[in-house]
Amino acid sequence: MSPAADIWASLPVPALLIDADDRILEINAAAEGFLNVSAKSVVGVPIWDQVNVDSPLEEAFARARNFETPLFVNDVDVGGGQRAPLQCGLQIAPLQGAPGQMIMLISPRELAGRITQHDSVKSAAKSAIGMAEMLAHEIKNPLAGITGAAQLLSMSLSKDDLELTDLIVEESRRIVKLLEQVEQFGNLSPPDFREVNIHDVLDRARRSALLGFGAQMKIIEDYDPSLPMAHGDPDQLLQVVLNLLKNASEAAGKDGGTIRLHSYFEHSFRLRRSDGTGRSLPLQIEIIDDGPGLPEAIKADVFDPFVSGRENGTGLGLALVSKIISDHGGSISVTSVPGRTVFRLSLARAPNKLALKKEV
Numbered sequence: 247m248s249p250a251a252d253i254w255a256s257l258p259v260p261a262l263l264i265d266a267d268d269r270i271l272e273i274n275a276a277a278e279g280f281l282n283v284s285a286k287s288v289v290g291v292p293i294w295d296q297v298n299v300d301s302p303l304e305e306a307f308a309r310a311r312n313f314e315t316p317l318f319v320n321d322v323d324v325g326g327g328q329r330a331p332l333q334c335g336l337q338i339a340p341l342q343g344a345p346g347q348m349i350m351l352i353s354p355r356e357l358a359g360r361i362t363q364h365d366s367v368k369s370a371a372k373s374a375i376g377m378a379e380m381l382a383h384e385i386k387n388p389l390a391g392i393t394g395a396a397q398l399l400s401m402s403l404s405k406d407d408l409e410l411t412d413l414i415v416e417e418s419r420r421i422v423k424l425l426e427q428v429e430q431f432g433n434l435s436p437p438d439f440r441e442v443n444i445h446d447v448l449d450r451a452r453r454s455a456l457l458g459f460g461a462q463m464k465i466i467e468d469y470d471p472s473l474p475m476a477h478g479d480p481d482q483l484l485q486v487v488l489n490l491l492k493n494a495s496e497a498a499g500k501d502g503g504t505i506r507l508h509s510y511f512e513h514s515f516r517l518r519r520s521d522g523t524g525r526s527l528p529l530q531i532e533i534i535d536d537g538p539g540l541p542e543a544i545k546a547d548v549f550d551p552f553v554s555g556r557e558n559g560t561g562l563g564l565a566l567v568s569k570i571i572s573d574h575g576g577s578i579s580v581t582s583v584p585g586r587t588v589f590r591l592s593l594a595r596a597p598n599k600l601a602l603k604k605e606v
């Protein structure tokens with residue numbers, strides 16, 4: 247192979263070569279993966295049929311070709327025949343020495359997000375939660391006093407005024423519940439690592455959801471039966487899946503919807519740490535729902551504590567999920583468009599028993 251062909255094949259970014267009639271000439275291996283198609287099947291296909299961009303690009307694209315200048319487009323949703331749209335940046339440039347031909351690179355935002363999100367989520371959550379924990383502790387005592395006083399007061403009140411003291415007691419209880427949730431967050435112990443069968447965890451969560459908050463939902467299992475054991479704390483991972491199922495059920499509302507629990511193995515998935523070392527996270531678990539999707543306004547911050555799109559939400563569910571996964575050394579990411587929201591967990595495989603024995 248020529249060096250150019252080597253570079254083309256090893257480029258880790260989806261890349262497409264487009265001819266003068268806006269048809270696909272060639273796509274590299276990364277683009278095959280991204281678009282979920284084979285190179286052979288898309289050669290000759292009009293580019294905009296295969297790559298769906300949510301904003302009209304044709305004109306800018308034609309201009310870049312005519313003036314032989316590069317074109318950069320940030321933050322557009324790009325979808326392909328088989329896949330849901332992802333937020334991406336596009337880099338387009340005329341190919342030197344081949345008039346009319348253009349090269350297009352697609353950089354999904356999610357890839358970058360997955361790698362960097364880890365540390366920043368951790369520290370943001372830590373400081374906000376630390377503050378809230380302190381407040382929780384300080385507020386609980388006076389609140390108990392207020393509730394007690396209201397109850398005493400209610401003894402000497404007429405029936406009509408009782409409504410008011412009931413309101414005080416009820417609302418105080420709601421605050422206490424919130425404070426307890428905050429405290430629970432702070433008290434989360436480090437994971438008790440063992441070999442976990444992820445499918446058992448998913449099953450337990452599924453059954454408990456169907457009996458309670460998710461009774462209106464249909465929950466489909468789509469498991470890779472050969473998935474190896476994960477390295478994790480089964481109780482904490484159950485909490486994670488329950489939270490995700492609860493959110494999906496709440497988003498679907500009374501009419502219900504469908505949640506798909508999808509597990510698969512992705513040998514090459516690694517999380518890069520800031521020190522340059524990588525950790526292999528080959529076990530993938532996706533919780534996919536067909537609800538309305540994340541509200542646009544909070545899309546970028548859903549893993550932060552106290553970010554909620556629901557009237558009575560505390561916004562602690564996903565912050566807890568993110569903390570547990572980060573304590574597990576794993577990774578979580580989300581992509582969401584109306585009709586398809588995917589929370590994806592990536593976890594490490596359990597170390598094999600022989601190696602463990604040697605360590606002991």
Ligand SMILES: Nc1ncnc2c1ncn2[C@@H]1O[C@H](COP(=O)(O)OP(=O)(O)OP(=O)(O)O)[C@@H](O)[C@H]1O
Binds near residue numbers: 489548565
């Ligand atoms: N599957 C989903 N579909 C649509 N929106 C979602 C989904 N999951 C989460 N969200 C949005 O993200 C917000 C944050 O979720 P999170 O679980 O952190 O908090 P919450 O559900 O509002 O409150 P809590 O979990 O503490 O009761 C939700 O309020 C909701 O708006």
Ligand SMILES: [Mg+2]
Binds near residue numbers: 489492493562563564
């Ligand atoms: Mg929640």
